[in-house]
Amino acid sequence: MNKTFEFKGSGKSIITIDGNFIRIKRKGFVNFMNHGLDGEKTIDINNLTGIQVKKAGFTSGYIQFIFMGSQESKKGVFAATQDENTVMFVKKEQKMADEIKEYIEGFLANKGKSQVAATISGADEILKYKELLDQGIITEEEFQEKKKQLLGI
Structure with missing residues (x-):
């Protein structure tokens, strides 16, 4: 799969799936406050052990990429906003998050x-x-x- 997903609702984040790699690029003020000037992060899908998607509703949802030894966010949305392996999204962007989750689960x-x-x-x-x-x-x-x-x- 070679596809780009643009999440604009909860800080602008762009996830690009390019073969075996996921690229996360953050833009905007909200992401600057939460992550600083991280630049683009590249993740090899082969190194993932799982993926967690919290559905958006009253609060934002998030998609979190889980690695061996990493901690899943169990403290809710506010803790997830600080995690560099997490992308936040709003309700109307849920389908994109679900598509990413399905692809990664199929790949794994x-x-x-x-x-x-x-x-x-x-x-x-x-x-x-x-x-x-x-x-x-x-x-x-x-x-x-x-x-x-x-x-x-």
């Missing part, structure tokens, strides 16, 4: 599937080499070397 789900497939194919390769060893086509040393290579040891 597919990432997990490809890792499982790679593990299975590695195990299959080891079994094939074991058969070659049993048939006397390769030596024990060659088998152990290939097994270490496939297991990344």
Whole structure:
């Protein structure tokens, strides 16, 4: 996906999804007060462990990108405004936040599937080499070397 989402309601923030990367750019006075002159932040989607979306209603909503070791905002909207991995939005921008969430969740789900497939194919390769060893086509040393290579040891 290559798409740009512009959130204008609660301080101007622009989220661009460009393949495996999310770029967050903040503009305007509200963002300056909350984040200073941060510039553009680039996040590799592969490093995300999750995404949290708080629906907008009476107060602004937010979309928060969660990493291994990071803390989810459990203190509400006001704490989220200070988090550099969080973008605020208003009710009419909810669909954009939901679209970003769906894309990232799909990306993370597919990432997990490809890792499982790679593990299975590695195990299959080891079994094939074991058969070659049993048939006397390769030596024990060659088998152990290939097994270490496939297991990344």
